[in-house]
Amino acid sequence: MINFIKPGTINIDNIDAFSYFIRKLVGHFSLFLLDGVFVGLTFYLFRIYKKNLNFWFATLFIFLIGFLVASSSEAIQLGIPGRVGAINDVLIDMAGYVLASIIVFLIFFFTERKKKPAVN
Secondary structure (H helix, E strand, O other): OHHHHOOOOOOOOOHHHHHHHHHHHHHHHHHHHHHHHHHHHHHHHHHHHOOOOOHHHHHHHHHHHHHHHHHHHHHHHOOOOOOOOOHHHHHHHHHHHHHHHHHHHHHHHHHHHHHOOOOO
């Protein structure tokens, strides 16, 4: 598709770098971005319906879940022949997860802030 739009963009010299970039962008960053959105929404919506969950505790727990999932997914690969668990992959995973978590956090933070009456 890329070569159809701009011929010669991907060639034998850069195909490895291109496939590496796509694997990391789609296979790590994007999937953990979605994971961060769903986990963040789950906790914050749970907090809205069950008022007993502290906002900051939920936020901390969201980040801990992301770290645990990212690191355990790489640790599992250490036991699979032909696969390698890499710290770089955990960092890429966490970058996507943290970006999504921050966006969801800001949405709910400002939404809750609007709901509180101003104290004069």
